[in-house]
Amino acid sequence: MKSLFSFDYYYVLPLFFIIFGCAFGNRLEEKFEQSYPLERNGSLSLTNLNGSITITSHAQAEVKIMATKTVRAASHQEAERLMEQLKIEITRGPDFIEIETEYPRQRRSHSSFWNLFTSNRPGQFSVSYEIVVPEQVKLNLRTTNGHVHVENVSGELIVRTTNGGLKLIDVDGSISAKTTNGSIESTISKFDAANELDLVTTNGKIKIELPDAVDATVYARTTNGRISTDFPLQTTGHYSSRRIEGTIGAGNGKIELRTTNGSISIQKR
Numbered sequence: 001m002k003s004l005f006s007f008d009y010y011y012v013l014p015l016f017f018i019i020f021g022c023a024f025g026n027r028l029e030e031k032f033e034q035s036y037p038l039e040r041n042g043s044l045s046l047t048n049l050n051g052s053i054t055i056t057s058h059a060q061a062e063v064k065i066m067a068t069k070t071v072r073a074a075s076h077q078e079a080e081r082l083m084e085q086l087k088i089e090i091t092r093g094p095d096f097i098e099i100e101t102e103y104p105r106q107r108r109s110h111s112s113f114w115n116l117f118t119s120n121r122p123g124q125f126s127v128s129y130e131i132v133v134p135e136q137v138k139l140n141l142r143t144t145n146g147h148v149h150v151e152n153v154s155g156e157l158i159v160r161t162t163n164g165g166l167k168l169i170d171v172d173g174s175i176s177a178k179t180t181n182g183s184i185e186s187t188i189s190k191f192d193a194a195n196e197l198d199l200v201t202t203n204g205k206i207k208i209e210l211p212d213a214v215d216a217t218v219y220a221r222t223t224n225g226r227i228s229t230d231f232p233l234q235t236t237g238h239y240s241s242r243r244i245e246g247t248i249g250a251g252n253g254k255i256e257l258r259t260t261n262g263s264i265s266i267q268k269r
Contacts, residue, residue, distance in 0.1 A: 193252035215249035
């Protein structure tokens with residue numbers, strides 16, 4: 001016998017998702033495109049909050065910025081208001097470009113389940129970037145919710161995100177790359193004696209490919225996972241399947257790889 005208060009989830013759940021989708025049914029998208037000159041070995045910094053970052057290179061002394069601004073809100077009027085406040089600010093000089101993403105201020109409202117289905121529901125917004133830079137450039141890239149992809153650049157590289165993976169392909173120079181929830185994949189085109197490589201995540205694996213001729217001191221550690229390497233390693237300290245300390249070749253450069261939940265793989269290209 002069915003209870004008086006019983007109901008069929010097969011009907012309720014689809015209805016819930018339909019209503020939830022209506023709460024963000026108003027979506028606006030706006031493109032941003034600009035180009036600026038940048039000297040060789042100049043620097044580019046980018047600060048974002050929600051959205052991916054993709055960096056590629058070309059042989060010109062110029063930076064091309066292509067961004068997609070996206071806003072979702074409960075009403076078209078609210079979406080337009082948020083889009084107007086979602087701004088990309090550029091500060092630049094002959095040898096530097098700074099990109100700041102300014103996000104809208106949300107209207108305060110009393111927390112309520114029913115706000116999900118009314119105009120009191122906070123909007124959602126993001127900015128995804130695709131940027132073409134000179135081949136030799138210093139990069140400082142920061143986002144919170146989004147992946148970062150960098151390819152074919154030479155120079156110091158700093159990358160930070162919280163929720164997203166990092167993919168660094170054919171890069172050359174000292175690298176500091178950190179995320180919390182995401183894997184890190186890096187292919188190093190050249191590793192000089194002065195280079196330092198620091199890759200850190202919490203929930204994700206780390207995979208690095210190095211050229212055959214590499215000299216570096218290596219420290220790698222994981223808590224829940226295993227470490228493997230294609231290179232002959234001369235141990236200088238602890239050595240196990242979850243932690244290694246040693247040198248490759250003369251040990252001039254420095255490589256540090258750390259994760260908590262994930263494997264670590266050091267491979268030859």
